[in-house]
Amino acid sequence: MSIYYTYQHEDAWKVALERGYLQGDPRYAMFNEEGIEFFKPAYDWMVEQYEQRIGISLNGNYPVWC
Template sequence: MKFYTVQHIDAWRESKKKGYLEGNKEFAIDGFEKHYSWMMEQMHKKLSKYNGDYPVWLWSQKPDRKRVEQNYLEKDTKGVLLEAELDRADVLLSDFEAWHVVLNNGFFSISEEEYELWEQNKCNILKEESWERIFDLHLLESIGDWGSITELQGVTGKIDIDKINVIYEFVATGCIPEEDD
């Protein structure tokens, strides 16, 4: 199955020397260390071949070039969009929007009633247990508030270089400010 990842050009160059692409804790967003660690715990639980490497973040669909150049790296940073051919069993998929519930340290409720019970400390599921729902794509599609999954993201461990193709190199332009209404 094809997956896509955006990497800093230096990470790509280092990967070519090593023979594999790997995640790097230094590039994790500050303040989300606990959440990234939680994701790695889930990878241990759900991916049989995962050996504890820092995750490489993936997309299931090729991101549009304009979005890549505007949103993935800081302005004027050289980057590369890569395509990797991976076994589906080696990638833990989740809904991109649902992942933000985890990043915001929220409770992932499947109904208003469940959320109210959780707020009253009467819910039979812990907050961290509710986060595991981000991987249940069938559940997410059936929940009225979510409707349908628009973006699937994935995580995996090291990726052998022979499984990667360069789509294109770019220089990040930075986010375009939103237009006034």
């Protein structure tokens, strides 16, 4: 098994430990923190491009980038 690195909100990691896997849950997105809200439109555009180019819907979740 390989090792992957990703930057996640602490609460997302806690839930991942309970679940057994990491999911791109919008409730734990880094841009939900104060002062980072101006990133959301650009991030949503990037996610939309991912869905269009890959052809896979994320169903309202965000990808886990690593």
